[in-house]
Amino acid sequence: MSIPAKRACDACHRRKVRCNSRQPCVNCSQAGLSCTYDAIPQKKGPKGSRAKVISELRETQKLSDLAHEVRNYASPPRSPTYARATNLLTKELIEGCTDCFFLHMYPTMPILYREQVQQTVLEMGHSMDAYCLITSLCAFMLIQPGITLKTSSLIDAPNGSITNPKLGTLLMEEAVRVRKGYDYIENPTINTCITSFFLFASCFGLNKHNSGWFHLREATALAQILGMQDESTYAYENSIETSRKRRLFWLLFVTERAYALQKHRPLTLQAAIDLPTVDPNSPGSLTGFIHMVNLYRPFDDTFIGLWNKSRTDCSPFTLARLQQQLTEALPPVLNTTESQAADLRTSQQWLRTLVWQLSIANGFLSSTSPDTSMTFRFPIEIAKDLVAVTSQFSKQSMEVHGIGLIEKLFDVACTLIDVMSCVPLTTTPTTSSSPRSSSPQRPQNLLAALLTLISTLRGGESRYLPLIMVKIRDTLPSILNALPQDLACKMVGGGGGGSGDSSVESSPYSTPPFWGGYSMA
Incomplete structure (x- = not known):
């Protein structure tokens, strides 16, 4: 096909070679370039190396093609790469893991409410954030030793078996994979932060400490993005959400210090907000949780610096x-x-x-x-x-x-x-007479x-x-x-x-x- 107004194509014009004004022209066909006529004619300038121009044109077109591919993958919800696995999370498994969490883990991790978890389960069908939270929660509970789940959903295990690391690992990998399908970093929620914490705890239980450290730092970074380290953040939210967010901050505070001591890591969180309020009449009293915070509170940047040998004073x-x-x-x-x-x-x-x-x-x-x-x-x-x-x-x-x-x-x-x-x-020394x-x-x-x-x-x-x-x-x-x-x-x-x-x-x-x-x- 010829161009109505005879002129050189963009590539031939850039290379300063004769063009037969077809589409594609002979020169572009031989050089393997896209033949376009989009450029606006410019004043003539000094001639350059034709080989260099071809390289620049190929590089530009390569970058354009890569950008096009990235845009195609930029809508992950429609991409099968991040599609949720079917039949991996059953209602029975979710209920078993949730019951075990509130029976055994809630006193030391008071960051979820049962009603809130039930609502999150209902939102899993249309919310990837909700799906990843429930998946990571189940992964964490399945990897915990010493807990018995009354469910038939375990892999290679009978009904009423103890927790199952094989299925827990699959759920952890599922949460990580699906999470890549939405921009949870730019638009985090408190559930996003809790998901990172559960992923850390799962990796810790599996002895995957590099991955665990990554997810713990991810959780503390998301907490700071949400402003959990700033007391003023808690002044304009409802009491339930405020309480949950405050507890999450202090849980991350304690966890980060324990892990910093275990693995010689630096700290990111400081004791900058008030402690959660203890209700002595509530069956879910936070007394034990606050005791744990007070145990780790003296281990500040100074001590961690001495422990990590970055300080000598x-x-x-x-x-x-x-x-x-x-x-x-x-x-x-x-x-x-x-x-x-x-x-x-x-x-x-x-x-x-x-x-x-x-x-x-x-x-x-x-x-x-x-x-x-x-x-x-x-x-x-x-x-x-x-x-x-x-x-x-x-x-x-x-x-x-x-x-x-x-x-x-x-x-x-x-x-x-x-x-x-x-x-x-x-x-x-002992008073024993034995x-x-x-x-x-x-x-x-x-x-x-x-x-x-x-x-x-x-x-x-x-x-x-x-x-x-x-x-x-x-x-x-x-x-x-x-x-x-x-x-x-x-x-x-x-x-x-x-x-x-x-x-x-x-x-x-x-x-x-x-x-x-x-x-x-």
Whole structure:
């Protein structure tokens, strides 16, 4: 086809070559270029390299084609790439996971209301935000150990089985995939932020810590976009939404600090808003939740900087005061649920262990210090307190907290092993009249009690006992003969296998090798 007004096409004009004014012209056909006549004639200018012009034209057209493809994928709701999987979320599964959440997890994660969840389920058909929230909630509950779901929707598991990580992983991947189909970052909601939190918790339970860290930072970033760190944000919303948003902020606050201590990460959230209000007449009292916030509140940027070795201005006075704060953070009697109490008491002793580790790393400990928290034997006292409190809790009240609680027990046990390898193994002060060899206060017996507890919690025997076995063999091999026979056999049987890596380096927490150069007599 010829052009009515004979003139060179855009490409030939740019290349300064003769054009036969057809469409496409011979030159464009041979060069593999699009032949257009859209350019407005310009004044003649200096000639350039024809090869360079062809390259520029091809690059421009390539970019144009890519932009066209991006625009085609820019409407994901109509794209099959982000279509929701059918028959993955059943009504029975949603109800089972929701019931388990409010029965077991709500006291420590009071960020959802049952009525609000029911309304979100109704919105799943037309709201991707609602669909991703419910999918991530179910994923989180399925990955949690120690919870029994009365449903037939589990993969490779009978009705009434414990939670199922295989299906939980599929749901987590489904939420991540579908979420890419809408711009949740530019237009976030509180449900968007909760979804990121549940994705973090799911990754944590699956030991996928890089993905977990990403989703936790995503959750804190979305919280800041929503203004949760600003008290004025809460002045113009209804009371229910305000309460839920305030609780979510403090849950992220606590979670970020715990993860920062575990994985040596920086902080993003600060204690900048008021705590949620506690209603003493409400059955869903927030007393336990606020206790947990107060436990982690002293661990600010200064401490995390010292812990991550980005700061060096550490002082023994600061650490001794922090130990005192942790000791006084919880009342003797906790007006909470049993599962909350288990989490609080375990976290308290774990935090005391971490502060002690920082004290010895900076050379602040002394065998003659009048402050027991600044002595080498303090981890034995911590283990004694931890064994005493955990003996009061049921197995289920501890298992509902998943791998996170087991890791805290593991860290206290590893620190105790290090101390036992460097201090005389004598009985700690006690009023007991029993012989020293059978005293529960002996470090060997405290260690045996902790290892027994870890081995009985679901996920502890397979993942953490092999790691402890390696640590004992490397650090304190003589203690193996002092352990109960059944526990020693279990540890020997799992010493080289299990689902966890059998190297101390793979441990989520490992006491730093800072023992050299200190006398612990």
